[in-house]
Amino acid sequence: MSIKLFITLVSTPWPESATLYQPLKEDQILLSDCASSLAVQAYLRMCGLPVQVVCRANAEYMSPSGKIPFIHVGNQVVSELGPIVQFTKAKGNSLSDGLDDIQRAEMKAYMELVNNMLLTAELYIQWCDDATAAEISRPRYSSPYSWPLSNILAYQKQWEVRRKMNAVGWGGKTLEQVYEDVNQCCQALSQRLGTQPYFFNKQPTELDALVFGHLFTILTTRLTSTELAERIKSYSNLLSFCRRIEQTYFEDKSS
């Protein structure tokens, strides 16, 4: 990987001081943000690009697009997995170079599936389910701020997410329907993965990083009920997939 970096003359090399910003790990970060952040971290580790993870209470507002995570490389700031993948590609690092056009289209389709299903389900459970919102999401989201700002920001975020859910047509869904959607998404992923180590060939791609980020976070995050995690546990190849990536790329990380 370092030889590849050395060969690219056009772009500046990946600096040692590259940093990834996310909300505070212990008290503040929520399931959906944690999943997105873990996906980016997994991707960068798969590329062999070192990055330092820094936690800031205002990470969401620091981000140029308002979404977590974002990376600060040199004097550039890039947020979200899609643009980060493009950014690293411009610097000569890509995991999907070995794919042909059909496979690349398939990969994009599955990434869309994960974003539209898993990520939306996470947001729904966090903010549209009253129990979870009151017990977990609002207290965590507002923890760095003092009263009354904490309440204002938490409710503002909740209204914003609920409006977005209505806009994508999830406003009328029940929790059971959401769990069922997650189940179907996992079924599709499980079928595609089959017995392979990764989704495409024997090398991981950004799709692997994205799926790992979401599934691993769901499995290891405490929610008001364990239903979501149970749905994923029923697919054993997804479980071993998560374990494999964790062991290969996150050996120093304790789950």
Place this chain on the structure above:
Amino acid sequence: MGTVHARSLDPLPMRGPELGVQPDDIEAPDIEHEPKQEVLENKNVVVQRVHIDGLGRTKDDVLTYEIAEVFQAKNLIDVMRRSHEARQKLLRLGIFRKVEVVIDTSRGEHALPNGLDVTFEVTELRRMTGSYNTMVGNNEGSMVLGLKLPNVLGRAEKMTFQFSYGTKETSYGLSFFKPQPGNFERNISLNVYKVTGQFPWSSLRETDRGVSGELSFPVWKTNQTLKWEGVWRELGCLARTASFAVREESGHSLKSSLSHSMVIDTRNSSILPRKGALMKIHQELAGYTGGDASFLKEDFEIQLNKTLFWDSVLSASLWGGLLLPIGDKPTNIADRFYLGGPTSIRGFSMYSMGPQSEDMAGDYLGGEGYWAGGLHLYTPLPFRPGKGGFGDLFRTHFFLNAGNLCNLNYGEGPQAHLKKLAECIRWSYGVGVVLRLGNIARLELNYCIPMGVQSGDRICDGFQFGAGIRFL
């Protein structure tokens, strides 16, 4: 004896009262007139009745304090003087459009031979007045709508609402003011506001939503103000090219602060004073009444003016301030001081001096300590064109400005701080023309020569235009 009519006093308080005598009362020649006047002046009079005509919604008890002094007058001249003062007091309440005084001899059953009736004929202000202005400012045009409700509850309370809709930002504010009956200088004021601002020199935009309560009262010769303010501040980057230092400050914070300020102002005018001095000391403590921000902020302003020969005025001013963070968190960019520009150190661009971000954007981050001084010599325009009229609003001035803005490392002692503020002083000198706008603002057009420019400062040498309320 005949009727003694004191005609209504002129609306301009500067001129004295006019004393008119009915022509048909004067029959005797001038010599005889003199003794008549003397007799009236020396004569003891008693003010029997003072009343106010024309009240609508104003409550009586507020006004009795203002007119009480008139009862103590002993002779006619005293009555006129006290009535004039009472008229001033009634006008400063801000609830009357016009106040006229009529002094007449007493009539009726209980009238004494030397008794006088004083009547104040007032016209109240309308219940609601509106104003509409358009404003063009820093790269932005806006429409400002104002609503004023004077004397809302009958005791000189005032409610104002202002709404500003601009091409870039929208702001509004609601304020309620209530003076203490009988003691207008003691008053409280409550405000609710949302203000947005864009600061291109820092690539920062700030939205403040806040409430504040203010209590003002005079103590001896000073005017003291105590204020509590709670503000929800939202900071954001103005452009994608903002520096990372500014990006790190983006987000929300809550400031809850108590502040106190003391003002002694003996100047004859706040814009282009000819004599007198101003001293203003202000301190703010944040963090002890809640909120995220925690600091102690001190700043002061001193100005001295003296008229010299040939109608010229020498003016010296000094500003300074210090921001001390309390606790571990560093200071917030919205609390720090900024320096430079046509209203402080002329010859430098607006707020473009001092600590700066290190990357290409070069955003100015403000400093925790500053001082600035100015020395001006104001003279009338050469050859005095338009003397006595429009030309009097202009002045030429020769100025010398100096100052410094930096961050202080509070681990070191005060000696190190003084040394730091004394090195790398920026200064400038030049000449310009000042135009006075009413009693509130002034415009300046200066030719500046900046000196002591440090690397990173942005200068504006040559002609610089400035408009504002508070100038160094």
